[in-house]
Amino acid sequence: MATTNRFVMKCGGSTLAALPDAFFQDLRELQESGVQPVIVHGGGPAINETLGKLGIESKFLNGLRVTDEATLDVVEMVLAGRINKEIVRKLQRSGSRSLGLSGTDGRLIEAQPVANAHEVGLVGDVTGVNAALIEGVVALGYLPVIAPIGIDAAGQRYNINADTAAGAVASHLGVDTMIVVTDVPGIMRTVDGEKRVLPQVTFADIEEMIASGEIYGGMIPKVRAAMACLHGNVQEVLIVDGSAPRVLSRAVREGGIGTRILRA
Ligand SMILES: Nc1ncnc2c1ncn2[C@@H]1O[C@H](COP(=O)(O)OP(=O)(O)O)[C@@H](O)[C@H]1O
Numbered sequence: 001m002a003t004t005n006r007f008v009m010k011c012g013g014s015t016l017a018a019l020p021d022a023f024f025q026d027l028r029e030l031q032e033s034g035v036q037p038v039i040v041h042g043g044g045p046a047i048n049e050t051l052g053k054l055g056i057e058s059k060f061l062n063g064l065r066v067t068d069e070a071t072l073d074v075v076e077m078v079l080a081g082r083i084n085k086e087i088v089r090k091l092q093r094s095g096s097r098s099l100g101l102s103g104t105d106g107r108l109i110e111a112q113p114v115a116n117a118h119e120v121g122l123v124g125d126v127t128g129v130n131a132a133l134i135e136g137v138v139a140l141g142y143l144p145v146i147a148p149i150g151i152d153a154a155g156q157r158y159n160i161n162a163d164t165a166a167g168a169v170a171s172h173l174g175v176d177t178m179i180v181v182t183d184v185p186g187i188m189r190t191v192d193g194e195k196r197v198l199p200q201v202t203f204a205d206i207e208e209m210i211a212s213g214e215i216y217g218g219m220i221p222k223v224r225a226a227m228a229c230l231h232g233n234v235q236e237v238l239i240v241d242g243s244a245p246r247v248l249s250r251a252v253r254e255g256g257i258g259t260r261i262l263r264a
């Protein structure tokens with residue numbers, strides 16, 4: 001296991017509302033011991049809920065939300081507004097100093113349209129990360145909490161999948177570890193009729209499981225983002241369940257939790 005003092009943590013929308021206070025206390029204790037986390041968050045379910053209230057249908061293509069300007073207004077409002085501030089408040093309640101940012105603030109996440117923009121609309125791929133800004137916030141003693149909205153040179157906003165954004169932030173910051181916090185205990189596979197968590201997977205295992213349909217839906221952007229950042233400086237990506245006791249300190253200090261994706 002890579003010993004790490006800095007890590008990027010992606011919190012998925014599937015788990016955010018259910019993260020117990022103990023999760024944030026564990027995070028604060030890690031910070032007190034000198035660990036410097038950076039959070040990138042999702043919020044897919046909350047976006048769906050607000051779009052539903054407004055009578056706008058949610059459409060996805062290969063895990064990416066089909067995003068027009070009206071949808072993007074809602075995505076930005078929910079992610080950079082409600083969810084970002086909810087996380088910042090929870091962190092502050094547990095004693096962590098935290099600062100919420102959207103990827104457009106300080107041009108934190110630079111983006112360009114994805115290759116299939118003609119199908120999904122205003123969805124972005126990350127082209128750059130303002131690592132100096134994130135490092136500055138950390139140096140001031142604050143935990144950055146980043147919403148995955150990107151911006152291009154012309155000032156156009158983009159909706160970015162939160163796993164993709166977290167992987168890019170981890171890569172550009174050059175941290176050793178990315179921790180993906182979600183609602184399952186790791187990557188699971190059915191062996192002898194029984195569902196088991198795989199403690200470790202290789203790139204080859206991942207490609208095989210995607211091809212066989214054993215990795216599907218929301219797990220696909222996670223493993224793709226993991227493989228992309230492992231091609232850079234990141235040493236390991238962990239996929240863990242946010243409701244497991246002391247999940248973060250176990251992930252950072254002890255190991256033996258969730259699924260570890262190693263460099264090929
Ligand atoms: N092999 C797999 N092991 C575990 N979960 C999987 C697997 N393949 C697909 N999934 C799905 O991925 C989901 C996690 O992705 P998602 O719902 O997008 O979470 P998040 O909101 O945390 O990004 C799990 O709840 C599960 O339904």
Ligand SMILES: CC(=O)N[C@@H](CCC(=O)OP(=O)(O)O)C(=O)O
Pocket residue numbers: 011012013014041042043044045047063064065075123124148159160161162163218
């Ligand atoms: C392009 C795209 O699909 N963006 C995502 C951004 C939020 C996200 O990724 O949230 P989760 O981590 O909870 O899935 C969306 O609009 O839902």
